[in-house]
Amino acid sequence: MRFLERIFFVDIIKGLLLTLKYTYSKTYTEQYPTEKCKVAERYRGAPRLNNDPETGETLCIACDLCAQICPEDLIVVGSQRDPESRKKVLTTYTFDTSRCLFCGLCQEVCPTNAIELTQDFELATYERKSMLWDRERLEKGWDRIEGKNYR
Amino acid sequence: MEFLLGYVLIPTVKIVALVLILSGVVAYLTLLERKLIAYIQVRLGPMRVGPHGLLQPIADGLKFILKEDIIPRRADALLFTIAPAISLVPAFVVFAVVPFGPPDMFRGTIETVLGWFFDAATVQAVADNTVATGGFIADFNIGLLFVLAVSSVGILGIILGGWASNSKYPLLGALRSAAQMVSYEVALGFAVIGVLLVSGSLSLVQIVQQQEAAGVWYVFVQPVAFVLFFICGLAETNRLPFDLPEAETELVGGFHTEYSGFRFSLYFIAEYANMITVSALAVTLFWGGWLRPFPNVEWLWFLDLVPALGWFVLKVFLFLYLFIWIRGTLPRFRFDQLMRYGWKVFLPVAMANVIVTAAVLLVV
Numbered sequence: 001m002r003f004l005e006r007i008f009f010v011d012i013i014k015g016l017l018l019t020l021k022y023t024y025s026k027t028y029t030e031q032y033p034t035e036k037c038k039v040a041e042r043y044r045g046a047p048r049l050n051n052d053p054e055t056g057e058t059l060c061i062a063c064d065l066c067a068q069i070c071p072e073d074l075i076v077v078g079s080q081r082d083p084e085s086r087k088k089v090l091t092t093y094t095f096d097t098s099r100c101l102f103c104g105l106c107q108e109v110c111p112t113n114a115i116e117l118t119q120d121f122e123l124a125t126y127e128r129k130s131m132l133w134d135r136e137r138l139e140k141g142w143d144r145i146e147g148k149n150y151r
Numbered sequence: 152m153e154f155l156l157g158y159v160l161i162p163t164v165k166i167v168a169l170v171l172i173l174s175g176v177v178a179y180l181t182l183l184e185r186k187l188i189a190y191i192q193v194r195l196g197p198m199r200v201g202p203h204g205l206l207q208p209i210a211d212g213l214k215f216i217l218k219e220d221i222i223p224r225r226a227d228a229l230l231f232t233i234a235p236a237i238s239l240v241p242a243f244v245v246f247a248v249v250p251f252g253p254p255d256m257f258r259g260t261i262e263t264v265l266g267w268f269f270d271a272a273t274v275q276a277v278a279d280n281t282v283a284t285g286g287f288i289a290d291f292n293i294g295l296l297f298v299l300a301v302s303s304v305g306i307l308g309i310i311l312g313g314w315a316s317n318s319k320y321p322l323l324g325a326l327r328s329a330a331q332m333v334s335y336e337v338a339l340g341f342a343v344i345g346v347l348l349v350s351g352s353l354s355l356v357q358i359v360q361q362q363e364a365a366g367v368w369y370v371f372v373q374p375v376a377f378v379l380f381f382i383c384g385l386a387e388t389n390r391l392p393f394d395l396p397e398a399e400t401e402l403v404g405g406f407h408t409e410y411s412g413f414r415f416s417l418y419f420i421a422e423y424a425n426m427i428t429v430s431a432l433a434v435t436l437f438w439g440g441w442l443r444p445f446p447n448v449e450w451l452w453f454l455d456l457v458p459a460l461g462w463f464v465l466k467v468f469l470f471l472y473l474f475i476w477i478r479g480t481l482p483r484f485r486f487d488q489l490m491r492y493g494w495k496v497f498l499p500v501a502m503a504n505v506i507v508t509a510a511v512l513l514v515v
Binding site: 012022027029 | 187189190191192193194195198378476477479480481
């Protein structure tokens, strides 16, 4: 039996049929720069400082909780007390992505959902100092400032 | 005038057209191979140059031309420079005797076109000349011997290239190539003899005509010979699973390690042209050449709507697909396995096939 199988190339034909099956199956390749990869639903990527969608004002109440919980101490919240309303108002907010380990504790602790780790994963830059994200970049997002173009 | 037209001008046109078409097919065969291997491996393959990578062969060709042509300092410069050409030329020359259409293939075209310029007698003389009208460059009565002889010369290019590189890996590749070609050419020859015994002719055109007359493709008469021919053809063209002369993983590219730029591309073209040649030969010898399936079954007349050239190209393409498909499926043989199969399996089987065929023909 084994002899007959070898004469008629049974194993080779089986192998050929297997590769034929894969030839016409769906490919896994993602055309990355032109077509973004799908990341997991709960993926933690680039940080973003959310604004109130109605008023456009920042949601951050400058409570400094994120800066305190951050294991890397990379968030610096600058605030000023408004002399009239006696409220703390956010002035500066820096987020050092070069040190961030994307643990997500800042967004966990934020009482107003102001700081959020988005699904954007393209954090590469040309120089080290642009890894330090200021308030403007955190609010507007990376690509609106730099203008990403791939090719 | 008839002589000039029938034996010089029209054949020249055919030769130029064939060389150009063959080069184009070779270029796109590389793309087909890359795409197909990619799909087998659940990838996409080249996608960037042109839609779905369709212009990739042109980009590759440009790259080869623009790259530096390096000749290693201690290499044998003369041999090193001519070796790729030795490999390339026979690959194309073999196609001179491969028929891709019946002997009166271009008769209608020639009669029409020449009718515009010449008188009826001249046109008639040229149209009766199969050298001009045939779907082949030349129809030798020793066509098959010519193929075997010329394709053996191509192997010299590999051996010389490996030798002249003055480098260890190419030399090993050349040695392997020499051993492999010697082993497998014998079995290949015996496989072909089976067909010769049945057809009684060495002319490739007549072999196809015999298949038409017999009403059956020789693959059904000589199945063993066909399988042997195909396997040995894989070995002769250095295709996987027999690509030991250029085994990338062990020999860093084998005989063409030291080659770069255009000379490397000559080897590359030669390999793919050889693939086409072996496919075309397999089609001609075993699969009825330009004949449609079931050439003598009347009610399948609608198959004749596809021209003879169409059937030939389709069959050759299927073989090329099979070549690439096998490359995507099988791993490379070890060298001792290669030798064992060549001498202890394929050669005895091929000889037995010849003897059995001869005996059967003697009795029948």
